[in-house]
Amino acid sequence: MGRQLVQSANVFFSPTGATRRVAKFISNGLALRPRDFDITLPAAREKSVPLERDEFLLLAFPVYGGRLPKLVREFFAALPGGRRPVAAVVVYGNRAYEDALLELYDLCRDKGYEVLAAAAFVGEHSYSHVMGQARPDAADEEQARFFGFSLRQALMGEGSLSEKFLLAKSRRPYRPYPPKLPFVPVTSRRCAGCLTCVKHCPVGAFADGDPKRIDAEKCILCAACVKLCPEKAKSIEDDEFCDDMAALAAANLDRKEPVTFLP
Numbered sequence: 001m002g003r004q005l006v007q008s009a010n011v012f013f014s015p016t017g018a019t020r021r022v023a024k025f026i027s028n029g030l031a032l033r034p035r036d037f038d039i040t041l042p043a044a045r046e047k048s049v050p051l052e053r054d055e056f057l058l059l060a061f062p063v064y065g066g067r068l069p070k071l072v073r074e075f076f077a078a079l080p081g082g083r084r085p086v087a088a089v090v091v092y093g094n095r096a097y098e099d100a101l102l103e104l105y106d107l108c109r110d111k112g113y114e115v116l117a118a119a120a121f122v123g124e125h126s127y128s129h130v131m132g133q134a135r136p137d138a139a140d141e142e143q144a145r146f147f148g149f150s151l152r153q154a155l156m157g158e159g160s161l162s163e164k165f166l167l168a169k170s171r172r173p174y175r176p177y178p179p180k181l182p183f184v185p186v187t188s189r190r191c192a193g194c195l196t197c198v199k200h201c202p203v204g205a206f207a208d209g210d211p212k213r214i215d216a217e218k219c220i221l222c223a224a225c226v227k228l229c230p231e232k233a234k235s236i237e238d239d240e241f242c243d244d245m246a247a248l249a250a251a252n253l254d255r256k257e258p259v260t261f262l263p
Contacts, residue, residue, distance in 0.1 A: 003056075003085055003155045003156070004054075005032060005054055005055065005056045005085070005155060006032060006033055006054075007032055007033040007034075007035065007052065007054070007055050007056070008027060008030055008032040008033070008034050008035070008055065008056040008057070008058055009035050009037060009049065009051055009052070009055050009056070009057050009058070010023050010024075010027050010034055010035065010036045010037065010058045010060070011037045011039060011049060011057065011058070011059050011060070011079075012036075012037075012038060012039070012040075012058075012059070012060040012061065013038075013039050013040050013060075013061050013062065013069065013071075013072055013075075013202070014038070014040050014060075014062065014091075015040055015062070015126075015200070015202045015222040015223070015224035016062075016123070016124070016126055016222065016223060016224050016227045016228070017227075017228075018062070018091050018123025018124060018135070018136060019060050019061060019062050019091040019123065020038065020040075020060075021123075021136055021141075022060055022089065022091050022121045022123065022136055022140070022144055023036075023058060023060040023089065025136070025140070025141045025144035025145050025148070026058060026060070026087070026089065026119075026144045026145070026147055026148040026151070027058060027148060028145055028148060029144065029145035029146060029147060029148025029149040029150075029151070029152070030056070030058070030148035030149070030151050030152050031148070031149075031152060032056055032152070035055075037049050039075055040200075040202050041200075041202060042202070042203060042204050045071070045075050048078060048080075049078075049079060049080070050080075051079070051080045051084070055084065056084070056085050056086075056087075056151075056155065057084055057085070057086045057087070057113065058086075058087050058089065059086060059087065059088055059089065059104065059108070060089040060090070060091065061089075061090055061091070061100075061104065062090070062091050062092070062123070062126075062222075063090050063091065063092035063093070063097045063098070063100040063120075064100075064220075064222075065175075065177060065178040066096065066097070066098030066099055066100060066174075066175050067098070067099060067100050067103060067174060067175065067177055068090070068100050068103050068104060068107075069220065069222075070177065070220075071202075071203070071220070073107065076107050076111070079111060081111040081112045081113075082111075082112050082113075083112050083113070083114055084113055084114065085113075085114050085116045085155060085160075086108050086113040086114065086115050086116060087115075087116055087117045087118065087119070087151055088101065088104040088105050088108055088115055088117075088118040088119075089104075089118070089119045089120075089121065090104060090119075090120050090121075091120075091121050091122070091123045091136075092120060092121075092122060092123070093122070093123060093124065093125025093126060093127075093128065093131050093132050094122050094124075094125060094131045094132030094135070094252055094255070094256050095125065095131065095248065095252045097120040097169075097259075098170065098175055099170045099171060099172075099174040099175050100120075100170075101118055101119075101120050101166055101169075101170060102163075102166045102167065102170035102171070102172070102174070103170075103174055104118075105118060105161075105163060105166055106172075114160045115160060115161045116151065116154055116155070116159075116160055116161060116262075116263065117147070117150070117151055117154060117161055117260070117261060117262045117263070118161055118165075118166065118260075118261040119147055119258060119259065119260040119261065120258065120259045121136060121140060121143075121144060121258045122135050122136065122140065122256055122257070122258060123135050123136055124227075125249075126221075126222060126223040126226075126227070127223055127236065127245050128245060128248075128249045130249050130253065131248070131249050131252050131253070132256075140258060143257075143258045143260075144258070147258070147260050150260070150262055151262075154262055154263060157263070159263035160263055161261055161262070161263050162263070165261045166261065169259075181221055181238075181241065182216075183216075183236070183237075183238045183241070184205075184214040184216050184219045184221070185214065185219075185221075185223070185225055185226050185234045185235060185236055186234070186235060186236070186237050187211060187212045187233055187234055188233045188234075188235070189233075190231045190232060190233040191211055191212060191229075191231060191233040191234075192230075192231050192233070193211060194211075194230065194231070195209070195211055196225075196228055196229060196230060197211050197224070197225035197228065197229055197234060198210075198211055200224050200225070200228050201224060201225060202220070202222060202224060203218045203219065203220055203222075204218065205218035205219040205220075221236075223236070
């Protein structure tokens, strides 16, 4: 006899919006009563996530340099533990998800969660408009909904996901975090002072709420301010970095498809 669940808690971190959309599509296919916990902004991460006993947990996070964002690992420490069915999902920018999905799987297992399924979906790359351009798109939405539907079917069974499927493409120990880059986005004269960047910064990096002053110690270069600025007034101007990104984009223009793992 399978698990009898009627509700899901959907927890996601999504500075540029792609991960949020993937989580929504999966939740629509899952067709359980959803409770969304968007932990993108600092104030949301200061609150506890009150998971209920009989509740499915959908976790969706972006990939940064082949790993989970460090602040996601920090947030995980505050999540309630205990045995519960979970889906682990990462969203990457059409390059590679590397060790991030295995890392999320391990964090879930350390909490005592039963990882029922896992997936890696594609969103537009944070630093590029051509890598994963405009994704997730309609085809991604269809696959995400089907993954959610498949999760609903898996909940009727008793199996869970074997780590051997994830180890085929990832590794332990995980790849090191890339070094912190020595620059922040710059602001052009087009800035209209609308404060969209300030309101959507996931780490509160704008000094004194000034859209033209970014605290380099706080900034995680998620590029939310670059992607979300309605005036296109934010950009990354470091020449070496821009050259590296152009080469990376040229090598990763071919469309990569979502990868799903079910028991």
